[in-house]
Amino acid sequence: MDQVKIGRFIAEMRKQQNLTQREFADILKISDKTVSKWECGNGMPELSLMLPICESLKINLNELFSGEKLTDADYKQKAEENMMKLVKEAEEMKKNIVGGKVLGQVANVDRNVIGAHKTNTEFWDTIGSKFLGVTALPSWGGFLPSEDKLGLLEDLSGKSVLEIGCGNGRSLKYIADRGAADLWGLDISANQIERTRDFLSSQGVIANLVCSPMENDCGLPCNHFDLVYSVYGIGWTTDLDKTFKRIYSYLKDNGVFVFGWSHPIHKCVSVENGKLIFSNSYFNEEWYCADMSDKKIMLSNRMLSTYINALADNGFIIDKLFEQTDREKATEAGNDYGRKALMLPTSFVIKARKL
Numbered sequence: 001m002d003q004v005k006i007g008r009f010i011a012e013m014r015k016q017q018n019l020t021q022r023e024f025a026d027i028l029k030i031s032d033k034t035v036s037k038w039e040c041g042n043g044m045p046e047l048s049l050m051l052p053i054c055e056s057l058k059i060n061l062n063e064l065f066s067g068e069k070l071t072d073a074d075y076k077q078k079a080e081e082n083m084m085k086l087v088k089e090a091e092e093m094k095k096n097i098v099g100g101k102v103l104g105q106v107a108n109v110d111r112n113v114i115g116a117h118k119t120n121t122e123f124w125d126t127i128g129s130k131f132l133g134v135t136a137l138p139s140w141g142g143f144l145p146s147e148d149k150l151g152l153l154e155d156l157s158g159k160s161v162l163e164i165g166c167g168n169g170r171s172l173k174y175i176a177d178r179g180a181a182d183l184w185g186l187d188i189s190a191n192q193i194e195r196t197r198d199f200l201s202s203q204g205v206i207a208n209l210v211c212s213p214m215e216n217d218c219g220l221p222c223n224h225f226d227l228v229y230s231v232y233g234i235g236w237t238t239d240l241d242k243t244f245k246r247i248y249s250y251l252k253d254n255g256v257f258v259f260g261w262s263h264p265i266h267k268c269v270s271v272e273n274g275k276l277i278f279s280n281s282y283f284n285e286e287w288y289c290a291d292m293s294d295k296k297i298m299l300s301n302r303m304l305s306t307y308i309n310a311l312a313d314n315g316f317i318i319d320k321l322f323e324q325t326d327r328e329k330a331t332e333a334g335n336d337y338g339r340k341a342l343m344l345p346t347s348f349v350i351k352a353r354k355l
């Protein structure tokens with residue numbers, strides 16, 4: 001989708017309706033900053049907002065996706081083109097769970113906390129949103145069985161819950177629907193925090209949102225949470241030990257910490273002509289910089305034992321580790337990623353507890 005063209009079109013149609021950015025934002029129950037961001041071509045509206053946008057701007061979905069008014073003669077062809085683009089983007093997104101990509105040509109770099117935060121914030125503040133959607137509850141990521149099957153989250157009614165790396169807020173909504181009373185989200189990206197705020201407020205959900213790297217002291221309350229969780233967030237930390245220490249301090253005694261992340265073996269094995277090729281060392285935990293679309297991300301691969309030992313070193317006991325593939329999901333995918341997931345784990349999820 002052409003974000004810039006769509007943004008210009010939204011601005012033009014909004015003005016035709018004699019609406020200011022503020023008035024338009026109020027109708028959609030979002031912030032005017034978000035409207036301004038779309039209109040400058042720096043982001044796309046959430047799917048849940050597409051219909052309300054069309055209604056207020058008196059346009060149809062096909063025109064919104066095309067970024068222009070359409071005549072009856074253009075309509076059918078554009079609808080076909082837009083459907084094709086949406087399907088392709090959805091497929092790309094599934095292949096590229098960010099942070100879970102198989103390492104191809106990547107540059108090893110020194111571990112540089114400020115550099116990693118800057119690079120990754122820029123990614124998540126701009127094009128990162130395109131990749132969200134597959135890493136939200138009830139999915140713990142990749143081809144893992146979903147939460148409905150795994151049942152890792154206990155009874156949440158009345159509970160205090162914190163999500164680390166809350167992205168666009170879809171998982172927090174899932175947690176709210178299960179009766180949690182006190183919701184918190186943390187994310188390094190101001191843009192993602194804004195998206196979460198907009199989405200949750202459109203759903204009537206109230207949450208405390210904090211913009212900070214998870215490794216830093218950001219004033220979150222100690223001994224407060226019954227559950228801290230993360231779906232494809234934890235691996236972004238520049239300091240696993242510090243992060244687990246902080247999460248331990250946020251939890252009440254016997255509080256639960258659940259997180260899903262890309263399985264380290266998945267990044268070592270690529271698929272070439274239908275064959276699995278071991279192309280990277282499982283033991284390599286060096287930092288690397290990789291291209292994602294026209295931006296960069298900075299991460300390191302960590303062995304499973306690194307996660308387990310860091311949890312143990314910080315006082316957690318481990319309740320469960322799941323790494324099995326949901327075979328039905330992987331078979332249904334019918335692509336290389338699915339075929340690979342039938343042979344090795346692509347994600348893992350750990351449930352740990354504060355002693």
Ligand SMILES: C[S@@+](CC[C@H](N)C(=O)[O-])C[C@H]1O[C@@H](n2cnc3c(N)ncnc32)[C@H](O)[C@@H]1O
Nearest residue numbers: 124135136165167168187188189213214231236
């Ligand atoms: C793959 S996304 C998962 C988000 C969420 N589960 C979802 O699908 O909406 C990773 C999230 O972690 C955030 N993130 C990256 N590095 C971080 C850090 N050091 N501290 C806190 N959040 C971070 C990103 O901004 C992004 O929103």
